[in-house]
Amino acid sequence: MPAYNAEQTLKKTYDEIPSGIVDHVILVDDASADNTSELARKLGIQYVIRHDRNKGYGGNQKTCYNKALEIGSDIVVMLHPDYQYTPLLITPICYMMANGLYPVIIASRILGKGALQGGMPLYKYVANRFLTFIQNLLMGQKLSEYHTGYRAFTKEVLLKVDYNSNSDDFVFDNQMLAQIFYGGFNVGEVSCPTKYFKEASSINFKKSIKYGFGVLGVSFAYRLQKIKLCKFKIFK
16 A cells, blocks of 8 residues: 555555455555554554655555565555545455456446546546547557556566666556556456545646656657667666
């Protein structure tokens, strides 16, 4: 769980994690201004790591995945502790992966009508659809969305892709998906209801614009390397 100022929503999220199939929970606190780390320890979360300085969303994930590999995890699920995504999907996601159906699964807010019904702002929905269309075109894929923060990976995928070379910012997620496709892995999707509310984390309009251009840059980089016109360090 990559966390930042998640004190108000952490308990609700953690309480719904299906303990029967989850062996370890890792929470990385990215220098929160609240008591996220203290609460995580009180809740009994096994691995609580706190950054001394804010490393960004991508930097937080790097610490999460590095720790997961360190403790020998076979399937790693990234779940935001802001309660925007339901932890109840962990069971079907892990079942599908444990049975070898997909090495990567993302929980899509776009499949079905979950996004707008859950309160996603219209401008974000439109931007999501536009960016996803361009990304599918440039990367030759058919995902319903690239921008969900609910993802799961097998150990083999995390060992193959060089996620530590990615950005520490929000574009990390899209760089990682591009690396996964470049590595020849298939990505499955499950439909995910989502909730937008005051305490749920969300980037502002200015950061959204920066993110959008970053996403397009990743997709063009992928295409250019695929046709052997350029080489980028994030792709092995």
